[in-house]
Amino acid sequence: MDTVYIETSIVSYATAWPSRDIQTAAMQQQARDWWNLEGPNFDLVTSQLVINEASAGDPTAAQDRLELLDGLELVDVGQGAQALAARIVSAHLMPQKAAADALHVAAAALGGVNYLLTLNCKHIANAHELPRVYELLDSEGLGQLLICTPAEFLGGDNDEESNT
Secondary structure, eight states: OOEEEEOHHHHHHHHSOOOSSHHHHHHHHHHHHIIIIIGGGSEEEEEHHHHHHHHSSOHHHHHHHHHHHTTOEEEOOSHHHHHHHHHHHHTTSSOGGGHHHHHHHHHHHHTTOSEEEOOOTTTTSOTTTHHHHHHHHHHTTOTTOEEEOGGGTSSOOOOGGGGO
């Protein structure tokens, strides 16, 4: 079974109170739908970094986020992941202010997971930078990671009739 690294934005959107903003509401629904429909098809992992980020903020909201993460295996965010994250930032693939986002990518890559699931398209699932991120990971022998959003999993079941 393929492994998915659950990044903080997924649990944040999946557990947030419904938003009146249509774009935010759509991302919330995508996160919830992915968790319920696709999540059972994968081995889910996260990291202590996600636990720390999910613990911040409103105590009730934090509790909801942590409940969703409860029982997930943790990938390492130790020295190896920190060094790879520093290389991602120093290569200008992510800004210094997004060093934690680079650490998510590094932890997932070094953890050997297949997918990093995120709704953070500013720094992590940024189509402008992903080719260079993948190039760097390939050069490190970590080419197995695919960074994606829930929408990329939802909405299709390989229905051959849709081609007509």
